[in-house]
Amino acid sequence: MSQTLTIRRVAGALGAELSGVDLSQHLPDETIAAIRQALVEHQVIFFRDQDLTPAQQVAFGARFGPLNIHPYVTGMAGQPEVMEIIKEPTDKINFGGGWHSDMSFLETPAIGSILYALELPEYGGDTLFASQAAAYDALSEGLKRTLEGLNAVHSAAREYSSSGHSAQKRGGMQVAEADGYVGEYVHPMVLTHPETGRKALYVNPAFTIRIEGWKSTESKALLEYLYQHCRYEGFTCRFAWARGSVAFWDNRSVWHFALNDYPGQRRHMRRVTVDPWPVMAGRARVAAE
Numbered sequence: 001m002s003q004t005l006t007i008r009r010v011a012g013a014l015g016a017e018l019s020g021v022d023l024s025q026h027l028p029d030e031t032i033a034a035i036r037q038a039l040v041e042h043q044v045i046f047f048r049d050q051d052l053t054p055a056q057q058v059a060f061g062a063r064f065g066p067l068n069i070h071p072y073v074t075g076m077a078g079q080p081e082v083m084e085i086i087k088e089p090t091d092k093i094n095f096g097g098g099w100h101s102d103m104s105f106l107e108t109p110a111i112g113s114i115l116y117a118l119e120l121p122e123y124g125g126d127t128l129f130a131s132q133a134a135a136y137d138a139l140s141e142g143l144k145r146t147l148e149g150l151n152a153v154h155s156a157a158r159e160y161s162s163s164g165h166s167a168q169k170r171g172g173m174q175v176a177e178a179d180g181y182v183g184e185y186v187h188p189m190v191l192t193h194p195e196t197g198r199k200a201l202y203v204n205p206a207f208t209i210r211i212e213g214w215k216s217t218e219s220k221a222l223l224e225y226l227y228q229h230c231r232y233e234g235f236t237c238r239f240a241w242a243r244g245s246v247a248f249w250d251n252r253s254v255w256h257f258a259l260n261d262y263p264g265q266r267r268h269m270r271r272v273t274v275d276p277w278p279v280m281a282g283r284a285r286v287a288a289e
Helices: 029-042 054-062 132-137 141-148 216-230
Strands: 006-009 016-019 044-047 083-087 112-119 127-131 151-155 184-188 190-192 199-201 208-211 236-239 246-250 254-258 267-274
Touching (some): 006 029, 016 029, 029 044, 054 267, 141 190
Antiparallel strands (some): 006 016, 083 267, 112 246, 112 267, 151 208, 190 199
């Protein structure tokens, strides 16, 4: 079936809405290539009025790479690649609240996440996105040169520990606590996108724990400055969900933040995460600093 893809930008720094395509269908290679090009160009892309079964969402995601099975969140029975992100009315804390980049705590981080909306609150529940490529571009040349030679240590230990945000008990999700040694992995603080060659900052408040070779106290000042800089409003866009909406973002250059502004209401999303290509691999950190 022929489908005509229309692309409309939604903000200056990042974001575009794509229409004229049914993601439940097996799309031709040229359509997948056009979607992929829109993703790397706009960093996050949105679709409306989709109707996806879990299997169809998996099939669409798999066109872009192998799918991730989250190490701490239990996936759907029989479909472990599908993560059900649910906030029940009794839950106080949402999953994905706070700025972060998905899966940077792995040796080989994810390249993209595809989130589909099934049930939404009457108000609230938007998601914010921030371009880390725009954040890098706005730095001074001196700070760019400094960061080019630095690596950062990432870990799930803080976020998924028993006291961490992501491991808090929830009515509709099974999240494991990552207490004990879960691994620490080193990634460049400035990542060159393998498909566009554009540079982006690659640190985030949830999973970056320090700069490699620096003491934690030394790291804190620079990292806190970067975190403040990276969420500047001019680098962001905001997506208001509706049932059937899909967001597909590039974790190599985008932060996101799921707003928790709908107390006492239910929100149900499904996510698949596209695993990285080998070029994105980091390296394990084996010695304590």
